[in-house]
Amino acid sequence: MTSQHLPADHPKIAPARTGILIANLGTPDGYDYWSMRRYLNEFLSDRRVIDLPRWKWQPILQGIILTKRPFSSGENYKLIWNEEKGESPLMTITRSQTEALRARAEAEWGDKMMVEFCMRYGNPSTREVVQRMVEAGCRRIVFLPLYPQYAGPTSATANDQLFRALMDQTWQPALRTVEPYFDRxxxxxxxxxxxxxxxxxxxxxxxxxxxxxxxxxxxxxxxxxxxxxxxxxxxxxxxxxxxxxxxxxxxxxxxxxxxxxxxxxxxxxxxxxxxxxxxxxxxxxxxxxxxxxxxxxxxxxxxxxxxxxxxxxxxxIPCLNDDPAHIEVMLDVVRENISGWV
Structure with missing residues (x-):
């Protein structure tokens, strides 16, 4: 049903689009104690990362690790922090990758595509970004975790969080998760x-x-x-x-x-x-x-x-980051995974 056929009291429906959602591990919002503690608590409470029984692991995590480690981890983050932007390098680079991929996608497919990024831990959260994409009309989403090699504590937990985010949606988009690209x-x-x-x-x-x-x-x-x-x-x-x-x-x-x-x-x-x-x-x-x-x-x-x-x-040797060759790899992966959609 198109918008001109909707009754007057029908909820507004955004025009259909295809979404590209790239995901990375995550980053604390700052290197202060409480920002580090929130981030480490979310990260180290993930059963894909630490698979010990909760009754055994959580007292250690909450009582010992999260009392001390936010200080030492915060000092390490302080050494590399992008003070100009007030964020970690991972956030700066992931945003730059997203902007570069978005520009290439818009040049190829126009406004039919929406390109966003999320973090498994911290912000912007997977749940928040999926909600925004669904509200913008994304009926289909290609999900690209930025892990070339598959692992349970990386690729799988990113997928887990995406699936949890979809549980909140009344109208779930169709979904394709990208396979690892370690040998492309x-x-x-x-x-x-x-x-x-x-x-x-x-x-x-x-x-x-x-x-x-x-x-x-x-x-x-x-x-x-x-x-x-x-x-x-x-x-x-x-x-x-x-x-x-x-x-x-x-x-x-x-x-x-x-x-x-x-x-x-x-x-x-x-x-x-x-x-x-x-x-x-x-x-x-x-x-x-x-x-x-x-x-x-x-x-x-x-x-x-x-x-x-x-x-x-x-x-x-730096990571591939937003190198044009890396963006081209990401774009080719997207092209393959939107086959039949766009």
């Missing part, structure tokens, strides 16, 4: 291009591909993340045309006492330095945007570990 040729080419640009065409003694870590138990339970990370590294090596042994796959951000995917980046770079490998570069193929784990952890803690063990030349 255009994504691998974009990574290789970023390596060549950052290193000015040279090959370091070792390129460390550092991925976000997860408990090893998740791999044994069937999560494909580890295998997809290994394949991304292998395809990147092939695209660069480098010999075997130049690229190492490692994992960072270990949390808690159980064993996580190995080798741990912070230990591995120190081992390299002690073995006489003093020239390394580090890239983070699991991150679509630079954030606390790259700007502070890799370029801070991991760099310091390498230099303290005798390393001399450390190059951090």
């Amino acid at each position: 040729p255009d994504y691998i080419r974009a990574l290789a291009q970023s390596v060549r640009r950052a290193l000015d065409g040279r090959m370091p003694a070792r390129l460390v591909a550092s991925y976000h870590g997860m408990p090893k138990r998740y791999l044994m339970e069937g999560d494909p993340y580890h295998c997809q990370c290994q394949k991304t590294s292998r395809l990147l090596q092939q695209e660069l045309g480098w010999p075997d042994g130049v690229i190492d796959t490692t994992f960072q951000s270990v949390f808690g006492r159980e064993e996580w995917l190995r080798p741990y980046t912070v230990e591995h770079v120190a081992d390299l330095a002690r073995a006489g490998v003093t020239d390394i570069a580090v890239i983070s193929p699991a991150f679509a945007a630079d954030c606390i784990e790259t700007l502070e952890e890799i370029n801070g803690e991991i760099r310091e570990s390498f230099e303290a063990a005798g390393g001399t030349d450390f190059t951090y």
Whole structure:
């Protein structure tokens, strides 16, 4: 039924559109104690992230971790905070990615498309953005979590939150969730291009591909993340045309006492330095945007570990961020997933 056929007392219906919703992990609203505590509480209460029984985990989280960790995490965020915009780099970059993708989408499809972004934790929340898109007339939504490799604590929890948001909607839009893009040729080419640009065409003694870590138990339970990370590294090596042994796959951000995917980046770079490998570069193929784990952890803690063990030349290769090649990958993914819709 079109608007001219509606009775006078019928609720207003917005013209139908297709939505593109990209999602990232999230960011605190500030680096003060209470902003950090709210963010960490939401993040660390997610059962996809910490799957311990609530009766066991919540007293530890509320009584110990959230008493101390907001201070230390806040200090780390302060080191990288975009003071000019009053936000974290992840927020700045994700907004820039969205604006670039929106411009490309409007040029190709006009006002039939609506492009927005949301965060799994913090603001803008998935629920808030989905509500806005539905009110704007989005009858169909392509959901693109910005995680090249699939993992339960990243891609799956982003999807979970989207599905929860749809439960609030009287008129639910049709939905397509995007599959991981860890082995797409255009994504691998974009990574290789970023390596060549950052290193000015040279090959370091070792390129460390550092991925976000997860408990090893998740791999044994069937999560494909580890295998997809290994394949991304292998395809990147092939695209660069480098010999075997130049690229190492490692994992960072270990949390808690159980064993996580190995080798741990912070230990591995120190081992390299002690073995006489003093020239390394580090890239983070699991991150679509630079954030606390790259700007502070890799370029801070991991760099310091390498230099303290005798390393001399450390190059951090930025994430793809809003690089035009990255935006083109995102646009191609959208093109494939709106097939038959637009």
